[in-house]
Amino acid sequence: MSIILQNVSVDLPVFEMSGRSLKKKLAGLGRRNRIAEDNDGVVVVRALDDLSFSLQEGDRVGLIGRNGAGKSTLLRVLAGIYPPTSGKIYTSGRIVPLLDISLGMDELSTGRQNVRLRGLLLGMSDAEIRHKMEEIATFTELGDHLDLPLRTYSSGMRLRLAFAVSTAVDADILLLDEVIGVGDTSFMKKAEERMLNLQNRAKIVVLASHSDEVIRKMCNKALWMDRGRIQAFGAVDLVTTEYVAEQLLA
Amino acid sequence: MFSTALQDLSASIAAWRLWSLLGWLEIRQRYARSTLGPFWLTISMGVIVGSIGVVYGTLFNQNIAIYLPMMGIGLVFWSLLTSIINESCMAYINSAGYIRQTATPKLLFMLQVGWRNFLIFIHNFVIVLLLLVVFGSEDWTTLPLFIPGLLLFILNALWIGQVAGLVSARFRDLPQIISAMLQMAFYVTPILFQRSMLHQHQWIVDYNPFAHLLDLVRGPLTGNAPSLLTWGVTGAMAVLGWWLALMLTERYLKRIPYWV
Numbered sequence: 001m002s003i004i005l006q007n008v009s010v011d012l013p014v015f016e017m018s019g020r021s022l023k024k025k026l027a028g029l030g031r032r033n034r035i036a037e038d039n040d041g042v043v044v045v046r047a048l049d050d051l052s053f054s055l056q057e058g059d060r061v062g063l064i065g066r067n068g069a070g071k072s073t074l075l076r077v078l079a080g081i082y083p084p085t086s087g088k089i090y091t092s093g094r095i096v097p098l099l100d101i102s103l104g105m106d107e108l109s110t111g112r113q114n115v116r117l118r119g120l121l122l123g124m125s126d127a128e129i130r131h132k133m134e135e136i137a138t139f140t141e142l143g144d145h146l147d148l149p150l151r152t153y154s155s156g157m158r159l160r161l162a163f164a165v166s167t168a169v170d171a172d173i174l175l176l177d178e179v180i181g182v183g184d185t186s187f188m189k190k191a192e193e194r195m196l197n198l199q200n201r202a203k204i205v206v207l208a209s210h211s212d213e214v215i216r217k218m219c220n221k222a223l224w225m226d227r228g229r230i231q232a233f234g235a236v237d238l239v240t241t242e243y244v245a246e247q248l249l250a
Numbered sequence: 251m252f253s254t255a256l257q258d259l260s261a262s263i264a265a266w267r268l269w270s271l272l273g274w275l276e277i278r279q280r281y282a283r284s285t286l287g288p289f290w291l292t293i294s295m296g297v298i299v300g301s302i303g304v305v306y307g308t309l310f311n312q313n314i315a316i317y318l319p320m321m322g323i324g325l326v327f328w329s330l331l332t333s334i335i336n337e338s339c340m341a342y343i344n345s346a347g348y349i350r351q352t353a354t355p356k357l358l359f360m361l362q363v364g365w366r367n368f369l370i371f372i373h374n375f376v377i378v379l380l381l382l383v384v385f386g387s388e389d390w391t392t393l394p395l396f397i398p399g400l401l402l403f404i405l406n407a408l409w410i411g412q413v414a415g416l417v418s419a420r421f422r423d424l425p426q427i428i429s430a431m432l433q434m435a436f437y438v439t440p441i442l443f444q445r446s447m448l449h450q451h452q453w454i455v456d457y458n459p460f461a462h463l464l465d466l467v468r469g470p471l472t473g474n475a476p477s478l479l480t481w482g483v484t485g486a487m488a489v490l491g492w493w494l495a496l497m498l499t500e501r502y503l504k505r506i507p508y509w510v
Binding site: 012013015021079080081082083095097100101104106107108109113114120121122123126182 | 265267268275277278282347349350351352353354360435441462504507508
């Protein structure tokens with residue numbers, strides 16, 4: 001299991017704002033801006049700029065950085081959702097991205113049908129889903145509600161269901177974006193346990209979070225992103241301390 | 251030569267459980283809690299066929315027993331073709347939520363559109379059966395040709411859909427342009443009229459690829475075996491069309507997540 005990135009850059013096109021006059025306006029924003037125009041005249045934002053690093057088995061990487069630093073984009077590149085605009089990425093192992101907790105939920109389907117839909121979307125096979133259905137059902141504590149359509153669920157119940165399915169997947173490489181507080185306090189504790197369990201099963205974990213505490217608790221390495229570049233990558237204590245210090249200065 | 255595109259295509263086909271489920275869910279969403287569900291489409295199609303049959307059959311001075319099945323069957327297949335093409339334009343755009351959250355193969359969203367419209371077509375097929383039962387076919391021996399005809403028909407609809415869906419994701423004016431063009435194509439395709447009614451302007455039909463596509467499925471059902479020209483034209487369209495679709499897919503597949 002490994003992930004290797006070589007000079008990976010990602011340009012995100014913004015089709016809503018094409019046109020030369022706009023470019024001029026944006027060019028005036030500052031010298032080091034990441035907004036440019038590609039050869040079609042489409043405005044592009046350089047979200048990731050020449051990243052190279054590699055992750056090995058056992059790595060628990062915390063992604064840190066300010067808003068818009070490129071953390072989520074990097075997770076999407078690692079997940080294979082965004083193929084890099086330039087550069088290369090090599091991955092081996094089953095990658096499961098948990099970026100959006102509400103992915104693939106159908107209002108009119110029952111809880112159980114939603115488990116299947118979301119499971120298929122996350123790349124589980126039908127047999128795997130059947131095999132795990134009861135375990136998922138037990139974990140949600142939704143009981144008979146699982147046979148009612150999703151639209152009758154409260155938002156807490158939805159989260160429980162989504163969380164239970166997403167965390168049932170066996171992943172070699174797990175990508176997490178801002179682990180979300182789930183449901184009431186008693187469920188929170190269960191969720192935390194399950195999360196830890198899931199992370200222990202995975203061979204590589206990449207976790208983006210703004211919480212210093214979470215990163216220090218869960219990770220052994222940290223990757224500090226700033227404006228699409230790597231500011232620092234190394235042992236978790238070292239990098240987070242540096243990061244916090246810089247935050248205080250700014 | 252189309253390694254990326256073909257790999258995506260085979261992975262998409264392998265994920266048939268996902269696209270068939272997504273396609274079915276969309277139908278159910280559209281007709282939630284309605285008792286007749288998609289059969290409302292059948293009913294409305296039936297009413298359209300009946301009224302057009304009476305009005306235009308009289309206008310054109312046609313024998314209703316020949317005109318009605320001709321027009322009715324034509325309309326059902328026209329609706330299958332155009333709904334696949336029109337909805338394909340939105341195949342990637344409407345699945346943006348999925349595309350940007352998981353790394354699924356992309357062509358499955360196209361297959362989802364195809365499957366959904368095929369299910370609706372099966373509902374509409376009741377009308378075709380009804381017309382055949384009531385009016386019969388001129389020659390039942392051509393019936394087995396319907397199977398290869400339908401396959402070739404769908405193969406053609408899918409490549410047009412893939413090209414339309416891919417380009418529409420980038421250029422959002424295309425869905426409107428395509429729907430306007432299909433509207434126009436309807437009036438030059440022999441659905442409401444027959445080729446022979448055009449007198450000296452029959453070339454309009456001969457040069458119309460949609461007319462050949464319709465002949466492929468309507469012919470075998472009504473007892474008119476599709477001509478060699480029709481097989482040739484539609485076969486060539488499928489080969490060249492899929493070549494075009496795969497070429498575009500090969501080139502732009504990676505851009506889809508950025509476009510939607």
